Amino acid sequence: MSDANGRHSSIEETRVLLRHAEDPKMATLEGYRSYGGYKVLEKALKEIDPEWIVNELEESGLRGRGGAGFSMGKKVSFLPRTEDAKYLCCNADESEPGAFKDRELMQRNPHQLIEGMIISSFAAGIGHAFIFIRGEYDDQADILDRAVDEAYEAGYLGRNILGSGFDLEMVVHRGAGAYICGEETALLDALEGKRGNPRLKPPFPAVQGLYGGPTLINNVETLSNVSHIVANGADWFKSFGTEQSPGTKVVSVSGCVKRPGNYEVELGVSLRDLIYGLAGGPLDGREITAFYPGGSSSPVLTPAEMDLPYSFEAMAEAGSMLGSGSIIVADDSVSIPRMALRTAKFYRHESCGKCTPCREGTNWTEKMLQRVCAGEATPMDLDIISSVQDNIMGHCLCVLGDAMAMPVSSMVHKFRDEFEATIAEEAAKAWASPGRDVQDGEDPGPGGESPELIRRERLAGREVTTGGGS
Amino acid sequence: MTPVMPSDFDPRNAEPEDFTSPGLPKDVANTSGRLPLGDPEQIPDPANVDVPTDLREEIQTVVDKYPDRDHKGSPKSAAIPVLWVIQRRYGWCTPEGIVQAATVMQVTPAYLESVASFYDLLRTSPQGDHQVLVCTNIACWMRGGDELLDAFCEKTGADREAAGHGGGLSADGKVLVSGFECLGACDLAPMASVNERYFGPLENADASTIVDQLEAGEEVLPEKSLDRRGLAGGVAESSDPRVVDGKGPNR
Ligand SMILES: Cc1cc2nc3c(=O)[nH]c(=O)nc-3n(C[C@H](O)[C@H](O)[C@H](O)COP(=O)(O)O)c2cc1C
Ligand code: SF4
Ligand code: FES
Numbered sequence: 001m002s003d004a005n006g007r008h009s010s011i012e013e014t015r016v017l018l019r020h021a022e023d024p025k026m027a028t029l030e031g032y033r034s035y036g037g038y039k040v041l042e043k044a045l046k047e048i049d050p051e052w053i054v055n056e057l058e059e060s061g062l063r064g065r066g067g068a069g070f071s072m073g074k075k076v077s078f079l080p081r082t083e084d085a086k087y088l089c090c091n092a093d094e095s096e097p098g099a100f101k102d103r104e105l106m107q108r109n110p111h112q113l114i115e116g117m118i119i120s121s122f123a124a125g126i127g128h129a130f131i132f133i134r135g136e137y138d139d140q141a142d143i144l145d146r147a148v149d150e151a152y153e154a155g156y157l158g159r160n161i162l163g164s165g166f167d168l169e170m171v172v173h174r175g176a177g178a179y180i181c182g183e184e185t186a187l188l189d190a191l192e193g194k195r196g197n198p199r200l201k202p203p204f205p206a207v208q209g210l211y212g213g214p215t216l217i218n219n220v221e222t223l224s225n226v227s228h229i230v231a232n233g234a235d236w237f238k239s240f241g242t243e244q245s246p247g248t249k250v251v252s253v254s255g256c257v258k259r260p261g262n263y264e265v266e267l268g269v270s271l272r273d274l275i276y277g278l279a280g281g282p283l284d285g286r287e288i289t290a291f292y293p294g295g296s297s298s299p300v301l302t303p304a305e306m307d308l309p310y311s312f313e314a315m316a317e318a319g320s321m322l323g324s325g326s327i328i329v330a331d332d333s334v335s336i337p338r339m340a341l342r343t344a345k346f347y348r349h350e351s352c353g354k355c356t357p358c359r360e361g362t363n364w365t366e367k368m369l370q371r372v373c374a375g376e377a378t379p380m381d382l383d384i385i386s387s388v389q390d391n392i393m394g395h396c397l398c399v400l401g402d403a404m405a406m407p408v409s410s411m412v413h414k415f416r417d418e419f420e421a422t423i424a425e426e427a428a429k430a431w432a433s434p435g436r437d438v439q440d441g442e443d444p445g446p447g448g449e450s451p452e453l454i455r456r457e458r459l460a461g462r463e464v465t466t467g468g469g470s
Numbered sequence: 471m472t473p474v475m476p477s478d479f480d481p482r483n484a485e486p487e488d489f490t491s492p493g494l495p496k497d498v499a500n501t502s503g504r505l506p507l508g509d510p511e512q513i514p515d516p517a518n519v520d521v522p523t524d525l526r527e528e529i530q531t532v533v534d535k536y537p538d539r540d541h542k543g544s545p546k547s548a549a550i551p552v553l554w555v556i557q558r559r560y561g562w563c564t565p566e567g568i569v570q571a572a573t574v575m576q577v578t579p580a581y582l583e584s585v586a587s588f589y590d591l592l593r594t595s596p597q598g599d600h601q602v603l604v605c606t607n608i609a610c611w612m613r614g615g616d617e618l619l620d621a622f623c624e625k626t627g628a629d630r631e632a633a634g635h636g637g638g639l640s641a642d643g644k645v646l647v648s649g650f651e652c653l654g655a656c657d658l659a660p661m662a663s664v665n666e667r668y669f670g671p672l673e674n675a676d677a678s679t680i681v682d683q684l685e686a687g688e689e690v691l692p693e694k695s696l697d698r699r700g701l702a703g704g705v706a707e708s709s710d711p712r713v714v715d716g717k718g719p720n721r
Contacts, residue, residue: 013706016713022705036715085537097607097652104701128537135554135591136603136653138666139697171535176550177590179651192538193549195588211538239712253702254609254656261657261702278703296608296652328609328656342608346651 011265011273014240016248017224018264021108027143029150032111038156040231041115044122045164053123053230060234061246062226065101066091066182066219067295067323069312072226078206079124079214086126087210089191089217090117092133092140093175093182097296097346098326101250102220104262106133106140109224110147114170116226118156121168124216128169132187135176144172179350183398184217185209186352197352198398219324221250241267245311249325253279256286256331268309275306275329286331290415294323296343297403299410300330320410336415337422340408341369347404358401361392365408372419375426382419386412510580514573521570528555529574546577549585553592562593590636590650598639598646600684603663606634606649609656613671615649618660621677622647645681655696668696 015021025031032038044053058073079086090113094102106113117129131148133141148170151157159167173191175181181190185199188210209215225247229237238246245267251274254260258280265274271293275281282288290300293310299320301308308314315322330339348362368385371377389409392401412419529552533539536547552575556567563586565579572579586592602622606615623630623638628647632638637648655661658670664680669691672680676691683690692698 012709013703014710014713015706018701019713019715022701087537094654095652098609098656099652100654100656103654107697108701134654135589136663136666139668169537174551174554175589176554176592178588190550191547193546193585195585236712252656254659255612259702260609260659263703292608326656330612334612339608339612342611346607349651 011269011277013264013278014248014266015264016228016240017105017112017221017250018108018262021104026109027107027111027147029111029147029154032109037111037227038115038154040227041118041156042162044119044230045162045166048230050123050125053119056234057120057123057226057229060229060237061244062222062229062237063245063247063312064219065221065225065249065325067096067297069322072218072222075206075216075218076120076124078204079126079216080207081125083125085128085211085213086124087213087215088117088121088124088126088129089184089187089210089215090129090131090220090223091182091184091187091217092131092137092220093179093187094137094220094324095134095179095182095350096324096326097343098252098254098292098328099295099324100252100254101262101325103137103140105220105224105250106137107143110144111151112224112227113144113220114147114151114156116223117170118151118161118168119226119230120216120218120223122166126216127167129171130191130210131170131172132181132191133172133174134181135174138174141172141174148172179346180352180398180400183400186398187217188215195352197354198400200397221325242309242311242313244313245322249310251310252324252326253329254326255291255329256283256288256334257281257329258283265310268311268314270307271301271310271327272306274310275327279327279329282329282331286333288329289332289334290330290336290339290411292326292328292407293318294321295326296328296346297399297406298323299406300414302414335373335422336411336418337369337372340411341366341373343407343411344369344404347400351400355396355401357392357395358397361388361401362404364388365404369408372423373426375423375428375430377423379420379423382412382416385409510583511578513576513578514569516573519569519573521573525555525559525570526574529571533575545575546581548575549577549582550589550592553582553586557592561599562595562597593637596639596643597637598644600645600665601663602645602647602680603650603653604633604647605651605653605655605659605661605663607652607656609652610659610661613659614674615660617674618662618672618677619647619649621674622662622681625678625681640681645684657702658696658699664690669694670696 020026020035054076057076062072063069064072092102121129131144155162157168157170175190178196180186181196183198184205186196190196191210205215205217207214241247247267248264249267250262250264252262253274263278288303290302292298293301293315301318301320305318308318312322344366348366351358351362353359365385365388368381386409389405392405532551533545533548536545538545538547552571553563556571557563560567568582569579572582586594604619604622606619619633623633626645626647627641628638633647634649637646639646653663655668658668660672661668661670662672680690
């Protein structure tokens with residue numbers, strides 16, 4: 001089918017969270033209410049038992065949308081049913097390269113998130129809620145601030161909400177630019193006014209989190225789903241998506257595609273429908289060579305895997321992950337070794353430095369990839385890069401180290417030929433470039449193979465023919 | 471960005487000028503650079519520090535928003551938002567501003583300094599009147615982010631090397647140009663954040679237009695601003711009968 005803009009796609013979006021999102025009114029309390037907003041909160045506070053809500057969330061199978069995909073309802077049920085001060089933190093740090101869905105959800109429909117947070121807090125007996133938003137999202141933070149003010153004025157927040165006796169305070173907390181604060185325990189430290197360093201787990205935040213109290217931490221999209229599940233029931237929610245990945249997902253597609261953007265689909269649609277159908281496929285004259293299916297920390301997949309369903313389980317089976325649901329597409333104009341270098345550089349910059357494998361590993365990986373891209377490495381170095389990644393994985397306090405190791409090792413593994421070709425090409429370029437120091441007795445080239453190149457080729461176990469062109 | 475000090479540098483006998491890097495403008499908060507005011511490890515005595523009343527009230531309002539306001543000892547949750555207040559007021563986290571904030575919050579200046587230095591957006595050296603953050607992360611890099619950063623440096627005269635490592639100031643010190651990690655707007659790639667608003671996709675020539683507009687005090691490229699952008703999929707009315715407004719059994 002094709003729409004008025006001549007767009008062809010074999011699938012339609014299934015907009016639940018982004019429904020009416022194109023209407024600017026949706027960002028205001030009045031607009032949100034005109035589409036039925038806050039009705040389920042009103043009903044929940046008066047008539048629904050908190051235990052029923054916890055149960056329904058668990059029953060719905062809603063999985064966290066921030067990266068790990070853990071059951072939201074289970075997490076709520078882990079909070080102790082005591083009178084202690086408990087906290088809810090909405091993770092709106094969204095700093096993983098490739099992810100931009102929370103930005104859209106907060107900008108276009110802030111009240112959907114706030115309503116979800118109030119209902120979750122009510123269900124878990126939480127009295128203080130925070131939205132931790134990355135500092136770069138200044139516009140969105142202002143929108144949330146206004147929406148929270150509106151909710152206070154309307155009596156949905158504050159003391160004795162709608163006469164129910166339930167109290168909830170909500171604060172929008174702006175971060176200040178550090179990817180690591182998206183990690184849940186680093187986020188708690190940042191909220192307590194410290195440098196954002198991850199904490200050792202256990203104890204898990206559900207037991208001992210913010211100010212030492214039990215704390216629920218969920219992603220923006222996860223919490224935005226809550227009011228819909230409570231309104232329509234777990235069975236309704238399960239009617240979307242697959243058995244192990246129920247619901248819809250806002251997927252951020254970016255990179256080398258014609259129509260990058262956020263698309264809301266049922267989990268389990270094919271990657272092809274997402275990348276070619278909705279996002280328009282590669283740019284004219286280009287071919288897709290690789291893509292990250294779940295943000296920059298997911299191992300890359302290749303076009304051979306294009307027909308897989310986009311679900312938590314299918315991505316895991318393919319050796320990757322759905323993560324935050326962000327697809328970055330690379331085409332044949334993109335050098336995979338340089339993409340690996342960009343990826344490593346990011347994690348090196350964002351490593352908090354607390355554990356050695358991550359701090360040193362990200363640093364060394366970046367340096368070695370730089371050498372690959374400058375033609376100074378040998379193919380053997382590629383094995384060393386892979387072994388460095390193996391030594392990072394599973395050896396760190398948080399998973400930031402793994403988040404670099406997984407994609408980098410997948411690229412070296414799946415595109416080894418390209419890495420070797422880059423080394424050879426760059427070495428040849430350096431060899432042919434004027435100004436190179438010609439050692440005594442060395443063939444000045446170009447035309448002949450450089451001794452270094454020959455050495456590398458031999459190391460890689462390949463036949464070397466000398467005397468040919470470069 | 472932070473001035474590089476020789477290792478034998480002793481701040482106690484230095485002149486205020488020694489603290490500013492050559493070419494950096496004098497700070498709007500009339501600061502003497504990184505000169506520590508008093509002992510950074512002591513909680514400042516309110517009697518000795520002059521804090522403007524409106525600033526004191528603003529900081530107190532922020533502190534009062536957090537549940538740890540009644541904790542024993544000093545409430546620290548407000549550290550980041552209070553540093554934002556200081557940065558908005560003085561242009562960057564000036565030493566004076568940090569001491570003022572520490573006085574109201576009753577924490578040590580060293581503590582706030584340690585927090586400020588951890589976060590990329592809190593600046594502990596002057597950052598000009600306008601900030602341009604150019605994303606050079608994966609998606610933007612694929613679509614020309616590095617070249618866009620080059621174009622901004624060329625236009626402003628900011629040092630490309632500095633811009634790639636935390637930020638460089640334009641020749642006149644008014645515009646900070648900084649390469650940045652993913653800003654969460656890969657759909658706009660290549661994109662930049664200009665004074666905390668997002669613009670994209672940008673062409674290299676837009677760099678020049680943006681800088682001219684900033685200098686003339688005009689609105690920056692309205693047609694490329696994120697808040698004018700619709701959803702990628704356009705207005706899509708779903709034909710799915712399961713998706714309804716406000717009609718759920720529990721509504
Ligand atoms: C380095 C790192 C960065 C993360 N960044 C984010 C983020 O920006 N947003 C997010 O929701 N979760 C992020 N996470 C995942 C969180 O730790 C946590 O699992 C998540 O917020 C839980 O919410 P969910 O169950 O709703 O997904 C990050 C994790 C790590 C290790
Ligand atoms: S894995 Fe890296 S980011 Fe995480 S705690 Fe260790 S050093 Fe810090
Ligand atoms: S990569 Fe540039 S905004 Fe994400």
